[in-house]
Amino acid sequence: MNVDTLIVGAGFSGAVIARLLAENTKQKIMVIDSRDHIGGNCYDYVNQYGIRISKYGAHLFHTTRQDVWNFISAFGSWEPWEHKVLAKIYPRDGSDDFAYAPVPICIQTIQKLYDSSVQNEEDMRRWLAEETRSIKFQTPYKNSMESAVARFGHRIYNDFFHSYTLKQWEKSPEELDASVLERIPLRYNKDDRYFTDPIQMLPSCGYTGVFKDLLNHPQIEVRLNTDYFQERHCFNGVNFTVFTGPIDGYFASRGLDRLEYRSLRFEEDTFEMGDKDTVMQPASVVNEPSMRVPYTRTVEFKQFLNQRSTHTTLVREYSASNGDPYYPVPNERNTKLYATYQQLAERETEAERRTVLFLGRLANYKYLNMDQAIGNALDHWQKWTKDDMIKTHVVN
Template sequence: MFDWLIVGAGFAGSVLAERLASQRNAKVLVIDKRNHIAGNAYDRHDNAGVLMHQYGPHIFHTNSQAIFDYLSNFTGWRPYEHRVLAQVDGQLLPIPINRTTINKLYGLSLSSDAETEAFLATLAEPVPEIRTSEDVVVSRVGRELYEKFFRGYTRKQWGVDPSELDKSVTARVPTRVNEDDRYFNDSFQFMPEHGYTRMFERMLDHPNIKVMLNTRFEEIRDIIPYRRMIFTGPVDEYFDFRYGRLPYRSLRFEHVTLDKPWHQPVGVVNYPQTEDYTRVTEYKHLTGQEHPKTSLTYERSSAEGEPYYPVPRPENALLYKKYEELAEAEQDVWFVGRLATYRYYNMDQVVGQALATFRRIEASLSEVEVDAA
């Protein structure tokens, strides 16, 4: 008899497994349908010996000291500030858009934040109510930059026009009037010193934790005895798609190794105007590894395949609400993570959600234990 069955060995499941085992001395079984731990953050050395990310680039960044401190129990860190260039009009330009982007694209020499802000104001189009991803961008930088940097990329990534997507999608990408070319501006920007998989191995290395890979929930749910459950998979799948399937976008990855030390000037290059892929990642920028060869991933979005991104549209939110009501009615089951709560979370947000869930579990079980006493 396990105290807990945890479905999914990604961030949500692994953090909760570690907390329950180490803080409550609970016996935990973690299962995952894949043949590895670490979920989508899984990294490995490829045949050439280059450390790469199996499911596309994962860059850790957070403003939370508590989340950073928690993960620091399981890894050292390598400082890394992520930079992305977009191939636009035959040039590689910084994205998010900043002063350098504007100067290079328009042949200008803007030299201050105020000048850049004033120039962007001449491009911006008034939008009465910001509702969609298109509204966010057009109201800030105007139609031309929207078409060059956002529309094509978003259509490839999500399979719909930005005018059909919730404002949250493009609101994630800021527009800067200074020359800051970092993709993120969080207080903590690091990569795990020896990779994500090693961090997860240490997180799950506890005598109270058993891990079973290549194991599907439906195969063992009625066979292995357990008292309570953490479910981190798709919430609609848990309920056998009772109200229909929640829409997700999937990804396809083409991994390539080149017999040269470097291929591109930064870790990620986006392709909003050309190519059928959305972006190309070169991992040695991220990891700091020294190697005579380099490994890349060409990333394409797809409507079919493993669920990666919940699609933020009003009708999908309404459908999720139905599943959320079912989830809240389940006894002794906690739904945690991107797929289980149908939200687009960064890695640190998933860790934060898992730690918050553990605190709720602590409070809930403490009350039960008091009542039993």
């Protein structure tokens, strides 16, 4: 096959590397993906009601990295969009009188649910101090229940985090490392945006539009419905491979245990609204921390970039232990196991006597936001250029 570089996976990790190789070398690049579409987990499409849906869950682009934005903004077209999320909170007395409150927890959350007199940072600090006054857990906290209760108090913990964590991880916070809930943001101000990064954007023609542009280059060929492990023999002569799929899948024949992932199941419902601007929810994303419903959030895609349609499509997300690999499960077993896979990966180039590199969220067993996946690919490219890796290992 007349290909210099094979890239396995048409998500951001694979597509960005393909583009950089195409623009900076004379190589012929083939990008393959086992799915029937480009874009990896960021893939989106317009449904029969004219609403753009993200097949694998809502994706909001946000970054602090100007170099990432400079690179990616050249592909597709982008519009500023600041994401906001509301949580649906049911009262503790068992009645149905729920309220919507902003997440992350900020001044408006407290005002809405607990104390309308909290107005500024000083009030907020005083209110939280009062709320956590009787809590006597010792640092370092033993688990995520302790680390969350110590910061937020019992009421916020029970309303927002306890059941939500159970639904998300099928484990109670008492069973999770303190670090899992330690990272949850807490704001002492009135910033009720979901992200605070200076750059927050959505692509006007979808992420799929961005990927079409990224891969649209005369030196890049894309083959869909092509699984690397089934078609491997076709690529024997290729001396540079970038693999962005699951690392434990790549080394499956070695008989090691598999890495653990959380997955998601999506349930979709469309409603006729009549008026093109009418929506069903008070926010594009409504989190469901309560045990009264089994799903973790409901996304109303029509609200992103204020799309117009006589209908609206709601997608409910259920956490699942089986399915496509989405979220790595951070525990000791998986960390150790990944280290073993990583050693195999480091030796693979020598073992195969051709360059094989592992890149991206699945190959590195690490949750990466889109900007981190793009940034990671840009950083690798710079390192390869500096080390003359491309010249040494790859026909120019």
